[in-house]
Amino acid sequence: MSAHTHPAATYRLQLRPGFTFAEAAETADYLSRLGVSAVYTSPLLAAAAGSTHGYDVVDPTRAAPALGGEAGRVAFAHRLREHGLGLVLDIVPNHMSVADPAANPWWWDVLRHGRASRYARCFDIDWSAGPILLPVLDDDGDGGAAALGELTVADGCLTYYDHRFPLAEGTYQAGDNPLEVMERQHYRLVSWRRQDAELTYRRFCDVAALAAVRVEDPAVLEATHAEVLRWAAGGDVQGLRVDHPDGLSDPGEYLRRLRDRCDVWTVVEKVLALGEDLPASWPVDGTTGYDALREVCGVFVDPAGEEPLTAFAAQAGVPVDFARVETESRRQVAATSLASEVRRTAALLRGVDARAAREAVVELLASFDVYRSYLPEGQDAWARAVDRAARRRPDLAGVLRHIDAEARADPRGELARRVQQTGAMVVAKGTEDTALYRCTRFVALNEVGGSPDRFGVSPDEFHAAAEHREAVWPHTMTTLSTHDTKRSEDVRARLAVLSEIPDEFTAAVRDWTARAGLGEPALNLLAWQTLVGAWPLDADRLRGYLLKAAREAKLRTSWTAPDAGFEDEIAAWADRVLTDPGLADRVAAFAARVRGPGWSNSLGQKLVQLTAPGVPDVYQGTELWDLSLVDPDNRRPVDYGVRRRLLERLEGGWRPPVDDTGAAKMHVVRQALRVRRRHDLAGYRPLRAVGPAARHCLAFARGRRGRVVAVATRLPVGLERGGGWRDTVLPLPWSRGGWVDVLTDRAVPAVGGDTAVGLAALLDRYPVALLEQRD
Structure with missing residues (x-):
């Protein structure tokens, strides 16, 4: 058992030219007062000129000159220590930039x-x-x-x-x-x-x-990691986030060597399929949290919306069979944009016709139900993929069995390694960057690590996952927004409202499309959801997002084969919609319709993420409402001046209304993080409301003897339609009283002999509550 400590909560900063070590250092006092215990940064090594993200490292032996170099890094680390903050560093072991x-x-x-x-x-x-x-x-x-x-x-x-x-x-x-x-x-x-x-x-x-870099070679690992290891040995780094481990030759062996050299809190950017867990042999503290994102966001989605939204999408010509589209997308990516990797892998099959070898490799790569199998540990996932590929292409069954036999005989050999490495690339490009842009019936579900074919998460499923996380991975990272998410947490929260009003939304889309529809159905439906979810946004942001989405979908245009006519239609559409007063007003009115329930979902999601098992991360700027879309939109500058002024008011005792300022979200973030500082939130106990609106409450207890309770409203539109909370109550885990809602600073009005709380009274000011039992 390692002796390293884990942060209580982290805050992600994206460093870049214009937001260097010096600017990042200036946020330290604010972030400490907000309540996080560590700053979690994008990569800090020397990157390609003008890099806005740092994942394109060109020299792993020095801190990025564009960020302030070694002197700037040292000053940044010193400032963090002055304010009691640790540093969690993003590292990129898989590749380096060779553009220049x-x-x-x-x-x-x-x-x-x-x-x-x-x-x-x-x-x-x-x-x-x-x-x-x-x-x-x-x-x-x-x-x-x-x-x-x-x-x-x-x-x-x-x-x-x-x-x-x-x-x-x-x-x-x-x-x-x-x-x-x-x-x-x-x-x-x-x-x-x-x-x-x-x-x-x-x-x-x-x-x-x-x-790609060969960190499976110990000398290469040492050379590429020496500088980061020096920083950690000197006490400047308290945690590591490992980028894209599935691209490595042997992720488990790499992580074991890394732990031997640097025993700090470590999480991996591993996207888990539904029901999948991290390999038990990996010496890490967990993932970067996409699994938690799916569960937290999903529990605010109404499953009753699935049938009408699916029917509408199908009628509009949008694909709704996600499994089929996913397989087609993976095949396409493997056979085209990743053809060189397929060719190199297929060439390892001696004595097999070259074309059959390539086709078999493509089919196998398209058939995994996880991002990557890990031989010899992941033999079940490997076997499922081989069987699925053989059923789909019986004419290739012999070649597939040949691949299977060779890989199992030498699970660390080149064939097995390249199939697994390339398989992760096929899933990333085929699913995340293709299928998620083609199956657009309800894009609140279309997220990294998401399951678009699983319409939401039930409270029971959420509680089971939280209990598992607390028991097995209590110090894993959890997140709602990252630099790679397709849209921010607040956009998803607003879109979740559409699952409660599917008929209203589909009627609106029919009306809007008749007036100004896009010529490709999947992009058209995505565009209207984007407008509602991110409203208000200007034409440049909308145009840039839709152009990227269309190229990723690869239906009418793509990055390598752009269709100028269709891209001109996209560019003109953004201006056309936003400058048509009648149409823009209708979209604005609908966005206003879902804004309030969306705020409720946002506050609920955030409270749940910050208090549930795991180490929560707050992505830069999302302590206020943030309606960002996929990168580079989510790398826009954050206004910390506004945030400092709001924080000062909160520190003065202000209890803000839920309004456009987003101060209510900062209030929830600050109070939840302060509770994490005061309590060891070990343990997890689901709480279930009783009464006519019980299904609209998600609640759980944390800490010693359940002395901290989080309460969130789910499906707020349905709650209002049903007459509100009425006499619904939430039984509490500890009956001696002394409960205070730290969001309102009010004593909790108990009912039933001091054993429960009435939700109508508890949630009359905010749609969430955070109860703390005080002696």
């Missing part, structure tokens, strides 16, 4: 020296396939032939417009033809169109600018 070779000294050396480079072992390169292919050339249908005429040699480098590449020693003399010079290098510049099918290095998903 000159910016990455390791990649530059590999391009210059080839296999003889001291850094050749750091990257996952197929050296047997010949020179490294670099997909940078323009291609107007000629395979990049014309672009080769633009090559020059200048300042000792091969150049192509702004791109610079190193020259191997002795490969250039003045006057040499640049094309012939390139032919002498350890790399070849090729058309950008060849990146999906022909690359000779493994990427991060389908991003050619991010080359």
